[in-house]
Amino acid sequence: xxxxxxxxxxxxxxxxxxxxxxxxxxxxxxxxxxxxxxxxxxxxxxxxxxxxxxxxxxxxxxxxxxxxxxxxxxxxxxxxxxxxxxxxxxxxxxxxxxxxxxxxxxxxxxxxxxxxxxxxxxxxxxxxxxxxxxxxxxxxxxxxxxxxxxxxxxxxxxxxxxxxxxxxxxxxxxxxxxxxxxxxxxxxxxxxxxxxxxxxxxxxxxxxxxxxxxxxxxxxxxxxxxxxxxxxxxxxxxxxxxxxxxxxxx
Ligand code: PGA
Numbered sequence: 001x002x003x004x005x006x007x008x009x010x011x012x013x014x015x016x017x018x019x020x021x022x023x024x025x026x027x028x029x030x031x032x033x034x035x036x037x038x039x040x041x042x043x044x045x046x047x048x049x050x051x052x053x054x055x056x057x058x059x060x061x062x063x064x065x066x067x068x069x070x071x072x073x074x075x076x077x078x079x080x081x082x083x084x085x086x087x088x089x090x091x092x093x094x095x096x097x098x099x100x101x102x103x104x105x106x107x108x109x110x111x112x113x114x115x116x117x118x119x120x121x122x123x124x125x126x127x128x129x130x131x132x133x134x135x136x137x138x139x140x141x142x143x144x145x146x147x148x149x150x151x152x153x154x155x156x157x158x159x160x161x162x163x164x165x166x167x168x169x170x171x172x173x174x175x176x177x178x179x180x181x182x183x184x185x186x187x188x189x190x191x192x193x194x195x196x197x198x199x200x201x202x203x204x205x206x207x208x209x210x211x212x213x214x215x216x217x218x219x220x221x222x223x224x225x226x227x228x229x230x231x232x233x234x235x236x237x238x239x240x241x242x243x244x245x246x247x248x249x250x
Contacts, residue, residue, distance in 0.1 A: 003207050004223075005164065005230040006247040007040035007063060007125060008237025009093060019047035020054055025240035027058035030247065035059070037230075037247045040125075041237070042093055045079050052087050063091030063125060066099060069112040071119075081113070085120040092122045093232075095151070097129055097170045107150035114151060118159050125164040125232065126152065127211070128191075132171035140169070141190055148194050160199050164207045166232040167191060172212025174234060181221040181228070184210045188227035216242050219249035 014022060023041055030039050042063035043051050052062055068078035084092060094113050099105045110126075117124045128147040130140040144167065155163065167187060169179050179187075188208050195203035210222050211232035222228050230250075236242040 002205055002229050003038055004036055004250050005038045005040060005207050005209060006243070007042060007091075007093075007166075007209065007230070007232050008243050009042045009065065009096070009211075009232055009234050010044065010237060011065070011098070011234060012044060013238055014043070014047070016047045016050055019043045020050050022238065022240060023047075023051045023060070024054050026243060027055055027060045029240050029244035030058070030060055033244060033247050034250070037250055039243075039247055040091055042091070045084075048084065048087050048089055052089065056088070061090045062088075063093055064089055064122075065093050065096070067092050067094070067113055067117060067122070069109050069116070071116060081116040081120040081122055085122050090123055091125055091164070092117050093166075094124045094126050095147070096127045097131075097168060097173060101170075107147070110151050111154055114155070114159075118155075118162075123162050123164060125166055125209070127166045127168055127232070129168040129170055129173075129212070135169060135171060140187060144187065144191055145194050148191065152195070153198050157199060157202060160195075161202055161205070164209065165191060165195075166209040166211050168211035168232060170212075174213070176213050178213045178215075178218050178222070179210070181218075181225050184222055184228050185225035188225070192227055214246065216245035216249065219246045223250050 040061045064084045067081040095110045130143040207229045209230045209232045214231040215236045
């Protein structure tokens with residue numbers, strides 16, 4: 001049995017005070033949800049410390065949205081994996097398509113971030129996914145395969161056993177267009193087969209989340225698919241009720 005995860009990527013939204021209220025509402029709302037569902041919230045860096053305080057002991061885990069690709073030192077504006085981990089944060093999103101697209105993150109950068117995340121006991125949620133033109137050209141399998149080979153294949157078996165993957169087709173992020181449940185299943189199964197090729201049966205335990213306009217109306221169908229183990233939720237994670245409803249969709 002694989003873990004079920006619903007993770008909320010707040011992106012650059014909410015003030016710290018609003019974020020604390022949202023985290024409290026999520027923590028309160030998850031109390032009645034089946035305990036087999038693991039909820040994670042990923043607020044901006046400025047909120048992490050306060051969000052940790054209001055989620056501690058509630059079962060809601062916290063993730064950062066990014067970390068630096070260097071351990072420490074003269075890197076103005078960066079936040080290190082060690083700083084994040086020191087707050088008790090458990091997860092870090094790495095390789096989100098917005099980071100790849102707007103901040104030039106490459107596999108080389110992501111390999112450094114992955115290593116630092118593991119060195120500080122953060123669990124990476126590694127995001128992959130193709131752009132619209134790549135899907136239209138039938139290259140989506142190839143794209144996710146190289147995003148996996150160039151980064152995930154460098155992990156040790158021990159590191160891999162902790163990794164969470166989020167498949168997010170870029171054309172579905174924030175667009176209101178969701179991949180169909182069959183499209184999601186097709187590529188999730190493919191991703192698992194690529195992971196199996198390298199890591200063997202351990203890949204049967206890898207949590208693979210779907211992301212991209214996932215909401216309370218489509219989550220049930222997506223999560224009913226064998227290889228879809230939950231969701232990485234953007235827009236709909238900003239409303240506690242919607243986020244909880246997604247978690248209730250398994
Ligand atoms: P969305 O974002 O749910 O708003 O499409 C998902 C994500 O980018 O993680």
